[in-house]
Amino acid sequence: MLRKILIANRGEIAVRVIRAAHELGIEAVAIFSEADREALHVRNADEAYCVGPGPVARSYLNIPNIVSAALISGADAIHPGYGFLAENARFADICADHGLTFIGPTPDVIQKMGDKATARAIMHDAKVPTTPGTGILNSVAEATAAARKIGYPVMLKATAGGGGKGMRAVRGPAELEHAFATAQAEAEANFKDGRLYLEKLLDRPRHIEVQIVGDTFGNVVHVGERDCSMQKPSHQKLIEEAPAPALSKGVRSRLHDVAIAAGRAVKYTSAGTLEFLLSGDDVFFMEMNTRIQVEHPVTEVVYGVDLVREQIRVASGEKLSFGQRDLVARGHAIECRINAEEPAQNFAPAAGTLSEATLPGGYGIRVDSHAYAGLQIPPYYDSLLAKVVAHGSTRHEAIVRMECALRETHIAGVNTTVDLCLAVMRDEGFRAGGVPIDYLPNFAAAVAATGS
Amino acid sequence: MNWDQTLERIRRAAEFCVEAGLLRFRIEQDDLEIEVRRIARPVRPPAISAGVAVPANGVSTSNGAVAHDEPAHAVLKAEFVGIVRLSRPAVAEGAVIAEDRELAYVESLGIRNPIRSHRPGRVLAVYVNDGEPVEFGQALFAIEEV
Numbered sequence: 001m002l003r004k005i006l007i008a009n010r011g012e013i014a015v016r017v018i019r020a021a022h023e024l025g026i027e028a029v030a031i032f033s034e035a036d037r038e039a040l041h042v043r044n045a046d047e048a049y050c051v052g053p054g055p056v057a058r059s060y061l062n063i064p065n066i067v068s069a070a071l072i073s074g075a076d077a078i079h080p081g082y083g084f085l086a087e088n089a090r091f092a093d094i095c096a097d098h099g100l101t102f103i104g105p106t107p108d109v110i111q112k113m114g115d116k117a118t119a120r121a122i123m124h125d126a127k128v129p130t131t132p133g134t135g136i137l138n139s140v141a142e143a144t145a146a147a148r149k150i151g152y153p154v155m156l157k158a159t160a161g162g163g164g165k166g167m168r169a170v171r172g173p174a175e176l177e178h179a180f181a182t183a184q185a186e187a188e189a190n191f192k193d194g195r196l197y198l199e200k201l202l203d204r205p206r207h208i209e210v211q212i213v214g215d216t217f218g219n220v221v222h223v224g225e226r227d228c229s230m231q232k233p234s235h236q237k238l239i240e241e242a243p244a245p246a247l248s249k250g251v252r253s254r255l256h257d258v259a260i261a262a263g264r265a266v267k268y269t270s271a272g273t274l275e276f277l278l279s280g281d282d283v284f285f286m287e288m289n290t291r292i293q294v295e296h297p298v299t300e301v302v303y304g305v306d307l308v309r310e311q312i313r314v315a316s317g318e319k320l321s322f323g324q325r326d327l328v329a330r331g332h333a334i335e336c337r338i339n340a341e342e343p344a345q346n347f348a349p350a351a352g353t354l355s356e357a358t359l360p361g362g363y364g365i366r367v368d369s370h371a372y373a374g375l376q377i378p379p380y381y382d383s384l385l386a387k388v389v390a391h392g393s394t395r396h397e398a399i400v401r402m403e404c405a406l407r408e409t410h411i412a413g414v415n416t417t418v419d420l421c422l423a424v425m426r427d428e429g430f431r432a433g434g435v436p437i438d439y440l441p442n443f444a445a446a447v448a449a450t451g452s
Numbered sequence: 453m454n455w456d457q458t459l460e461r462i463r464r465a466a467e468f469c470v471e472a473g474l475l476r477f478r479i480e481q482d483d484l485e486i487e488v489r490r491i492a493r494p495v496r497p498p499a500i501s502a503g504v505a506v507p508a509n510g511v512s513t514s515n516g517a518v519a520h521d522e523p524a525h526a527v528l529k530a531e532f533v534g535i536v537r538l539s540r541p542a543v544a545e546g547a548v549i550a551e552d553r554e555l556a557y558v559e560s561l562g563i564r565n566p567i568r569s570h571r572p573g574r575v576l577a578v579y580v581n582d583g584e585p586v587e588f589g590q591a592l593f594a595i596e597e598v
Contacts (some may be wrong), residue, residue, distance in 0.1 A: 065533040
């Protein structure tokens with residue numbers, strides 16, 4: 001088993017990983033920026049190293065200082081959390097070069113899955129359904145021909161893309177040339193890679209993803225699916241749940257089967273997620289996230305497993321501590337992300353000092369957070385403050401429990417998503433289950449318009 | 453003034469010195485003159501602002517006495533996380549150094565990152581020991597302009 005882990009992250013996920021390490025008797029080393037000196041992960045770790053100033057490029061993405069901190073602290077592994085360096089194959093390679101275990105899949109798998117066109121090709125070969133689309137397009141002419149064949153509307157996407165950057169919906173041939181140029185420029189600017197491909201744009205799909213875990217002995221299991229259709233206009237998720245509601249048995253087991261096939265195809269050796277779009281009963285592979293995800297707790301409470309612990313065990317060279325048959329979904333879980341942002345102003349991030357941070361608790365409630373009263377929220381980072389997870393024996397029970405929990409959540413000093421999440425819990429459409437990905441932007445706009 | 457009172461004054465002067473982030477502090481009042489010099493070697497030295505010149509002119513104390521003007525000093529900090537190695541011959545506190553003198557280097561991933569004095573001066577404090585791990589922004593030396 002690993003002895004000492006450096007956590008190359010901040011915020012709630014750093015706190016979460018430190019917890020898992022300590023429970024395994026593993027020492028935890030934190031890194032922090034000058035803006036995070038008072039952060040909770042720094043306090044909870046056994047030791048901590050400042051790696052740079054506030055801006056992420058010079059601190060949480062400062063590979064030499066992070067690797068050096070791992071080496072001088074005597075850590076034998078690095079857990080990247082999510083975001084930052086989590087899906088950076090070069091970073092995983094550098095860790096290996098310095099004798100450090102990267103807690104995640106192999107650099108090769110990160111590389112392949114990080115390139116969306118390559119990932120689609122691999123999934124296609126593994127008989128995982130992908131949205132009708134193309135490989136890399138070399139010209140507008142190629143794109144025009146492909147779009148005519150696939151049928152409008154289509155989505156132009158950057159192969160190196162993510163976070164909605166380098167993506168353009170194209171409704172008809174007249175829009176294509178301009179969309180191609182702007183998406184290419186945006187991808188070039190953001191990812192230094194302007195290569196594009198094209199996909200059929202689905203009509204109001206749902207976002208369903210499947211959690212998988214693999215080990216180095218060739219075992220790959222799925223840990224069920226999550227419905228993450230409640231997304232902000234930026235496609236960032238706000239509310240997630242497990243299992244996905246309003247899903248037929250057939251579709252559910254097809255999702256699980258293709259996720260396992262995909263994991264086996266790339267010999268996956270950590271926790272990872274396959275994201276799918278669901279249109280009617282048709283399932284299409286969207287992308288694979290080769291990291292632990294923000295919303296992993298809903299899966300954990302429903303299946304009673306600790307996914308971060310499993311990542312650490314697998315990275316230590318141990319077998320998965322459960323087989324597929326041991327994994328049984330119990331009840332229903334919902335997660336609400338409490339972000340320091342203003343939903344009425346297109347979810348603009350809010351900076352400031354938390355004058356109050358009273359978080360809920362009680363039976364069936366789990367809170368993953370780095371917030372405390374007095375915390376100054378630096379302007380440089382993600383706005384996530386807390387994840388409130390409600391577990392119930394039924395979906396209805398989980399919703400009611402979440403509603404009660406959000407009413408007990410008192411955060412002052414910055415605007416948050418608490419009230420919006422509360423409004424969603426009381427919304428008929430959400431309660432019915434199975435909303436598409438454009439539901440929340442419309443709902444949030446309606447809530448903002450009524451001023452409630 | 454008895455010895456206990458004198459001790460108490462020294463103690464308070466020392467506390468003030470730490471609170472105000474000063475490295476040297478002198479107070480004259482009545483027939484008593486107290487000078488406190490701090491040669492700090494904390495694991496994480498206090499964040500002495502910005503790193504360039506920190507003048508500490510005319511700081512008022514609670515009993516109305518005025519601290520004497522201090523010459524400006526510069527704090528050299530680590531930019532890299534690594535192991536600090538004092539360059540030989542190692543400089544001692546009080547040593548007068550030339551401009552651009554390599555005082556130490558921070559070894560990070562096998563690369564030597566030198567720490568040099570920007571201007572000639574006198575070493576006011578050496579905050580680190582040879583072979584110690586250092587983090588980003590950690591104070592290594594305080595150099596007083598001469």
